[in-house]
Amino acid sequence: MTVIRKASAFEILNHWVLAVSFLILAISGFGFLFQLEQLNAVFGNFNAMKNIHNYAGIVFTASLILTIFHYLPVSLKFGADDIAWFLNGGGYLSKKSKVPPQDELNAGQKLYYIVILLSGLAIAASGFAIWLRPQVPDIRKLVVLSHLVHNIAFDLMIIAVPLHIYLATLANPGTLRIMITGTVPLEWARKRHAKWVRKMGY
Template sequence: MNHSEQDVKNDTIERYNAKERINHWIVAITFVLLALSGLALFHPSMFWLSFVLGGGPWTRILHPFIGLVMFICFAVLAIGFWRHNLIEKNDVEWLKGIRDVVNNREENLPPVGRYNGGQKLLFWMMIGCMIGLLLSGVVIWRAWFSWMFPIFVIRAAAVLHAVCAFLLIAGIVVHIYAAIWIKGTVRAMTRGTVPRAWARKHHPAWYRKMTGE
């Protein structure tokens, strides 16, 4: 009997394995460090946030390297999960029924697979933002690459970097809120498993696939 079958017998279903959870939390921790240090570099009024990386000089040095760590780890997650995040017909219908989603009337919605339409949109938005942050970050990485580009390219890259960062921060805030709002979601990324009842209620199509019921 494999691990997933044992979980089902124990009234739980494996949602994320240990490697996926560790990678997720590396992305989460690096994101927090980058968001705070990025805000410190964005405007003088928020420069005090540079304390998270040891002050101004260390923030300027470490911010891009931590960014590379986050991008690489997120890329591993994206490669592992992109197939589960392809937009399908049910996802479009789910998004059209957003009022039922907000009012917790899930019985009125089409059956959800491993991820719902909102999670899938967030996934692809995050991929776009991550790519934008990487490319623009390389352009504005002073002493390493910025000398290779004309000033107007550097300015455009700085704007793109700020826009992508803002969208990513907003998206992650929604992600965290949704994880707390739907009770039992956080457990999936801490223990790796979810109760069968949770899966049956919130992701019925995925539940049927995992259990054969």
């Protein structure tokens, strides 16, 4: 079987880092939001959980920044195909629905990345503001605003990420191997990223 490389080893690693740190942050975040004392079984106590949350935040932020090099340039290129993709609901609305050939990332993936990047940066910035409380004239305002931003971004991500996981697993069997080997079967790729496959010379 011919395979085609979709992600470098570093990309794979970084994606895992991002994913794992996100999971830690999201779970502990939920813990804080709803005061889930059951999580003490995992984290020990809330103080430990806060520390883990804070340091996971650093990892997450660093990882997120690295993704910029991987996904941002391609995510910013929008064209007619992308519009058509959206018009056809990404081909997910029925078994028959078809989408135009897509490049390396389809329109949904591009949008997803931009949402994740923006909300990720927002959640990181606001998180650091709450954590480190820089010297500003009105620290209370800053903390209140940061708290708001942190939670809006969290809401966005907590909706987007599960969909992303679903689409990358159950909805599209075979996708997950990108996160493992970095390669995909050519046939698989042709079906989903025809334009990109052609560009790659297959």
